[in-house]
Amino acid sequence: MDHPLRAPLEIEFDYTRSLGPVLSEFMTALAGRRILGARGADGRVHAPPFEYDPVGSAPPGELTEVGPEGTVVSWSWMPEPLEGQPLAGPFAWALIRLDGADTTMLHAVDAGSAAAMRTGLRVRTRWAASRVGSIRDIACFEPCHGVNAAEEAGAAEEAGAVTGTITPVRLSYMHTASPGESAYLRGLADHRLLGQRCGVCGHVYVPPRGTCPADGVPTQEEVELPDTGTVTTFCVVNVAYPGQRVTPPYVAAAVLLDGADIAFQHLILGCEPSEVRMGLRVRAVWSDSGISHFAPTGEPDAAYETYARDL
């Protein structure tokens, strides 16, 4: 038997959000080397500031400056930092109670070694060389060693209002295809569509799942399917996004291959989006890497009853 296929996969996008009045003020202050907190109804100062008081639900009044020094309340050592973390070398994640605050803020402490970290350690803010109005304007915290952070910080600079933030999100992992999926992928390379039939209910699944979701039994009988099928449902994509390979508007459809009992999603090209309809007969257009898209065959539409069960 052939070995299952493996490939590295990466999903990434930029999460963009507006900050709202409280966090806009907090981020704008960071660009000016000031850390702000909010006083709650119970008198406690929260840093970072809350947007709505956890006690009374009201938005905070005037924000108050805290830090730039603080005390480590709890910590955990990070011996091998991951890509994108605040420091490239070993560091501590710590809950830091800034002077003037009653709550803690999670940030990195550049202590040099785990032996230098302890609860109660006095730390000060190390500002990033260039600041843009982001939590990363605080590069990290570092042990005080008798230096007064307030004196070293110098005068705060004027900065424009920061009203939004972009957080890059990235997930990188190794995907191992199941034996059935591996056979399906190898088939695509040869321009063949391979599914599997359930020995109990007789349903044909493509791509194969390895088991029948209805009967819970392994599916082992391999079935080769033609590259023709029927559009059961579809949507017209009108939204542009980074990395898009087809210019909108275009159609993404559920295509039920002839002989299959479950539809799969693919592109419908080769006609105007307005011409795509339920029951449209389509055929795969192959490329070197598999199916490029499906296009109309010109046959009469399939009768509704022939695919109604698969909607």
Ligand SMILES: [Zn+2]
């Ligand atoms: Zn079954």
